[in-house]
Amino acid sequence: MRYSIFSLARNALTNHENWQEAWKSPEPKPSYDVIIIGGGGHGLATAYYLAKNHNITNVALLEKGWIGGGNTGRNTTIIRSNYLLEPNAHLYEHSMKLWEGLSQDLNFNLMFSQRGVLNLAHSDAQIDALHRRGNAMRLNGIDAEILNLQRIKEMVPLLDTSAQTRFPIMGGLLQPRGGTARHDSVAWGYARAADARGVDIIENCEVTGFKREGGKVVGVETTRGAIDAQKIGVAVAGNTTRVMDMLDMRMPMESHVLQAMVTEPVKPMLDTVVTSGAAHLYISQSDKGELVFGGDLDGYNSYAQRGNFPVLEHIIQAVITLFPAVSRLRLMRTWGGLMDMSMDGSPIICKTDIQGLYLNAGWCYGGFKATPASGYCFAHTIANDAPHEYNAAFTLDRFHQGWLIDEKGVGASPMSH
Amino acid sequence: MLLINCPHCGDRAQTEFTYRGDATVQRPDPATASQAQWLDYIYFRDNPCGPHIEWWQHSAGCRQWIKVKRNVQTHEMLGSADATGEIADEIEEAPA
Ligand SMILES: Cc1cc2nc3c(=O)[nH]c(=O)nc-3n(C[C@H](O)[C@H](O)[C@H](O)COP(=O)(O)OP(=O)(O)OC[C@H]3O[C@@H](n4cnc5c(N)ncnc54)[C@H](O)[C@@H]3O)c2cc1C
Numbered sequence: 001m002r003y004s005i006f007s008l009a010r011n012a013l014t015n016h017e018n019w020q021e022a023w024k025s026p027e028p029k030p031s032y033d034v035i036i037i038g039g040g041g042h043g044l045a046t047a048y049y050l051a052k053n054h055n056i057t058n059v060a061l062l063e064k065g066w067i068g069g070g071n072t073g074r075n076t077t078i079i080r081s082n083y084l085l086e087p088n089a090h091l092y093e094h095s096m097k098l099w100e101g102l103s104q105d106l107n108f109n110l111m112f113s114q115r116g117v118l119n120l121a122h123s124d125a126q127i128d129a130l131h132r133r134g135n136a137m138r139l140n141g142i143d144a145e146i147l148n149l150q151r152i153k154e155m156v157p158l159l160d161t162s163a164q165t166r167f168p169i170m171g172g173l174l175q176p177r178g179g180t181a182r183h184d185s186v187a188w189g190y191a192r193a194a195d196a197r198g199v200d201i202i203e204n205c206e207v208t209g210f211k212r213e214g215g216k217v218v219g220v221e222t223t224r225g226a227i228d229a230q231k232i233g234v235a236v237a238g239n240t241t242r243v244m245d246m247l248d249m250r251m252p253m254e255s256h257v258l259q260a261m262v263t264e265p266v267k268p269m270l271d272t273v274v275t276s277g278a279a280h281l282y283i284s285q286s287d288k289g290e291l292v293f294g295g296d297l298d299g300y301n302s303y304a305q306r307g308n309f310p311v312l313e314h315i316i317q318a319v320i321t322l323f324p325a326v327s328r329l330r331l332m333r334t335w336g337g338l339m340d341m342s343m344d345g346s347p348i349i350c351k352t353d354i355q356g357l358y359l360n361a362g363w364c365y366g367g368f369k370a371t372p373a374s375g376y377c378f379a380h381t382i383a384n385d386a387p388h389e390y391n392a393a394f395t396l397d398r399f400h401q402g403w404l405i406d407e408k409g410v411g412a413s414p415m416s417h
Numbered sequence: 418m419l420l421i422n423c424p425h426c427g428d429r430a431q432t433e434f435t436y437r438g439d440a441t442v443q444r445p446d447p448a449t450a451s452q453a454q455w456l457d458y459i460y461f462r463d464n465p466c467g468p469h470i471e472w473w474q475h476s477a478g479c480r481q482w483i484k485v486k487r488n489v490q491t492h493e494m495l496g497s498a499d500a501t502g503e504i505a506d507e508i509e510e511a512p513a
């Protein structure tokens with residue numbers, strides 16, 4: 001059924017009790033052409049584009065919990081393509097272009113809102129760095145504008161732009177096409193659209209092992225029985241090492257916890273996304289009115305989807321410094337998600353040395369915005385046994401060659417990316 | 418808040434410490450190491466989901482680097498030692 005104003009009106013007449021389920025949740029079949037492990041946005045998008053772009057519909061998506069229950073449902077939903085390095089710029093800009101038509105494509109309202117993403121600079125060095133990044137973006141055909149303090153004041157009136165604040169603001173870099181989208185809708189929209197094209201979305205199904213024949217993978221063991229497949233794609237974010245350990249494949253990665261939080265809802269007060277690298281903060285206001293914000297990783301290896309207070313305190317201090325008006329708001333929730341922090345801060349989307357096995361991982365804390373392009377390129381790689389031009393650089397092999405894509409230039413320290 | 422046991426100072430709040438990472442990786446011998454050994458040392462980690470031996474520096478205390486064994490799934494502390502010491506074996510995971 002297509003969602004539209006008419007379906008909404010029709011269902012209103014029956015008190016919204018007769019909506020069809022958005023996806024079917026079938027029992028797993030004994031075998032598929034392709035299995036995707038992980039029902040986050042990346043896995044779901046991959047399944048969708050396999051069906052849509054490559055006509056591969058005999059696909060199962062296996063999720064150990066419920067779809068979107070991982071980082072997809074835990075992130076702060078910021079979408080941007082303001083990257084410096086070419087491979088990143090192309091991948092994330094491809095994603096941005098897909099976002100721009102995605103609600104229509106999926107027939108699902110993703111509440112995609114291009115409200116702009118503003119990075120603040122608090123020092124001369126940061127101003128230089130933002131100019132450099134902005135110039136690189138424009139050379140790659142991505143929108144970027146340098147804002148002076150006056151324009152920032154006009155755009156974000158509640159920001160403390162005074163000279164007395166702890167980190168006085170000197171300017172900023174705006175990507176006008178950046179913004180936010182509703183994260184849960186992204187999972188649900190892709191799941192529904194993939195299901196409509198014949199993909200089996202199978203929840204409560206944890207992959208516990210692989211079936212191998214010679215140098216190939218030919219299936220998986222799961223908590224719901226063994227399932228065969230010709231090709232298997234892994235997209236499990238913070239659990240990548242655990243899944244790849246089942247194949248004795250070492251990963252250039254550490255798992256870390258990243259926290260975020262929301263305040264009680266208030267009237268509209270912030271109509272853009274503001275980030276400050278110096279203060280370790282990014283903040284936006286949800287359509288419900290909650291201020292949504294987060295900052296740095298807790299900073300130590302963790303597989304716990306929860307963090308500790310010192311980082312929360314640090315982030316809240318940053319919010320109050322930059323936006324003194326919010327100091328009396330109450331926090332409603334804090335939570336944490338499990339990040340797949342790669343050694344160079346960039347992702348991996350590639351086939352592996354094991355025939356039939358494909359890897360999508362290393363998204364660090366920036367993978368939500370990549371969801372459409374990641375699925376698009378991963379599906380292409382699985383279908384053609386060769387990468388798309390936009391993921392050709394994101395190999396696992398680069399860590400064996402020392403050819404890194406280190407956006408921040410901080411070296412092999414996953415917690416610093 | 419993590420409470421980290423510094424062998425020199427006792428239990429202290431995590432905010433007094435700076436984290437470094439996996440303390441089991443061994444720098445290869447520059448005289449003999451192959452390219453593959455170097456790359457593995459720099460870029461690849463076990464990243465276990467459970468007990469993890471890691472470096473912390475007591476940067477706002479005695480400034481010593483120490484080894485801590487911590488369950489990274491539960492945040493439970495399982496022991497600590499001096500940088501060159503070994504964490505006592507008898508400190509296994511406490512019963513659930
Ligand atoms: C607090 C926070 C804030 C963030 N903010 C942003 C942001 O503003 N912008 C942005 O772009 N990104 C952000 N991110 C990062 C982003 O959320 C992730 O990079 C992205 O969601 C990863 O996508 P995914 O689909 O791979 O992961 P997930 O949604 O985590 O999906 C992986 C799935 O695999 C499943 N799985 C694991 N093991 C198995 C198994 N053995 N068998 C079956 N299934 C398994 C898990 O249950 C999970 O559902 C943030 C993350 C967090 C935690």
Ligand SMILES: [Zn+2]
Nearest residue numbers: 423426475479
């Ligand atoms: Zn000490």
